[in-house]
């Protein structure tokens with residue numbers, strides 16, 4: 001019955017927002033994929049996770065590099 005609620009809860013994480021400086025909860029928005037050439041040019045990870053700050057609603061991009 002509560003599967004949807006549980007899935008929502010797994011798509012959040014807590015941390016310090018670089019925009020407002022508050023320790024708050026971030027909601028997972030989705031992932032953003034850059035074309036390899038663009039990522040290389042900008043020095044970014046080809047895959048970025050997008051989070052929304054629960055305090056100031058700013059969208060944060062987080063590079064996905066832990067998985068190589």
Ligand SMILES: [Zn+2]
Pocket residue numbers: 017018019020021022053054055056057058
């Ligand atoms: Zn914030």
